[in-house]
Amino acid sequence: MRILPLTLFFVASLQAADLQTDVCIYGATPGGVAAALAAARSGSDVVLVEPTARIGGLLTSGLSHTDFHSFESLTGSFLEFSQRVKAHYVKTYGADSDQVKASFEGTFGEPKVNLLVLQQLLKEQPRITLREKAVLVSLDIEDAAITQASFKSGDETLKVKAKVFIDGSYEGDLMANAGVKYHVGREGRDVYGESLAPEKGDSELQAYNFRFCATDDANNRVPIAAPKGYRREDFVAVLDFLKPGKIDRVFGYPSRCIVKAQTPALPNRKYDLNDVSRGLVRLSMPGHNLGWPEGDEAVRxxxxxxxxxxxxxxxxFLINDKAVPEAIQQPAREWGWCKDEFTETGHLPPQLYVREARRMIGQHVYVQQDSEHAPGDARAKLFTDSITMGDYGNNCHGTSHEGPQIGGKHGGEMYNPVPPYQVPYGALVAKECTNLLVPVAVSSSHVGFCALRLEPIWMSLGQASGHAAALAIQTSKPVHEVSMSTLQSRLHQDKSATIYVADVLPGHPLFEAVQWWGTAGGLHGLNPMPEKPGQRGKNLHGQYFEANPGHAAELSKPMDAYTRDLWLALTAKLGILSNELPKAPTRGDFIQAAFSKKQ
Incomplete structure (x- = not known):
């Protein structure tokens, strides 16, 4: 769970009652919401339980500049969400408005708009029952299966019986209560052979900070007040850095600033504030979060x-203290919190950015090598049991800090470029429990997790978990025995990709066929590894790029002898025999013919 300030907890409104459902999900993070939507759309009744008063996790608590590299990587539940955000701005301000442009195709939504869209998506599904402000306290387990979860909200207790449980929390609280094996901290290099891992394992975690929503619009600005417990002496050291050549502004991008006010601005002149990567002064606080993953309410x-x-x-301090140079302070005084955001919590985000907590040790542990290039290939390692894909990389804002909080240096920081990568189903599945799926505290090493911990990927993992849960119920199988071909087909029908294809996106008439073919291995071996590992397309701005090169299906391209032989060998391996295949004139014709003959 994410802990809100104590003043935000209210007397429970839940009535003591037992609910019986198909799927119970703990944590209405983006991954948890996506799981609920997918399970409901697959025909299951769902109880979605959120421990705080606000659904949406960081997507509604300040993380508005979504982390991805190319639009072509956005599919499934996150694509639907971002399209709905854009549609909101079109309806509210007009198709040619500045707000629509600033929304960056709906991926840069204001927190309140992101919240509204997620609420609307849930309300549209009558199979979903949402319960907020209910914290997990215990699980009942029989024969390696969870049978019931008990939640506490104030003086009330809610007991939920379900056939399948999904842990959508950032911390893996339900998973831990189920007795599933997990890891907290960093593995040593010898555990998984990861070059980015430390020589020896330790208890370090990726640092946390807040993702504030701020503005320089005087009409919507609220002054930044001193927090409870503020002490001037804690911040005096920052004055040493406010000199020419070091830091020349408080709010800026991408460097030489105190906080990253990410550009371009969000709609209505708002900014997502974040920690400055490799900055001289940081918002993130490595080492101060070590008690969070397994801490109780008071510790968190x-x-x-x-x-x-x-x-x-x-x-x-920077905006108000008289010792701050005027050249830096005066522009900073133009900034403040947004009057119309987080109105219930003093205009401050109600959730802390928990970048990493517990990580399950499941049937497949996702590691550094899983997102690196396949030998000699433009593409990453192939997973034929893939249930989603991502386009980012191993990204860590630091796990340790040497010296004082202001003036020291982060350690454990990494920004590793890789090609778009797949995630296998086993990363969602616990070894010890037959009816549990974990899409957020997903099975991975520390280094591997740094490539999965992005909201679009978490939403896709949640979407896969929701469909898998429904499929397990419908076929009376444990979650680790669901049909992979059936699950992948449902995901493709739900416009979720299991492999990155730059030129065949959701909505394309051959999307399902190309996704099936590519996930089977049909798109590997077509383009060589680039000179620079993780080569990206042309930069749009910041961390955003055009489509990744070497990842197009090129459906209209005539079949050449090499590709025909490669693909005929794959169809034989898949048990697909057809006289039409050798005669197919183009790649698209071949894939379409093979898809029509698949079992």
Missing amino acids: QAIFDEHLRYNVGLLY
């Missing part, structure tokens, strides 16, 4: 408060 609350005190206090 203390960590929340400490991060709030430092993150807000630093900005308050």
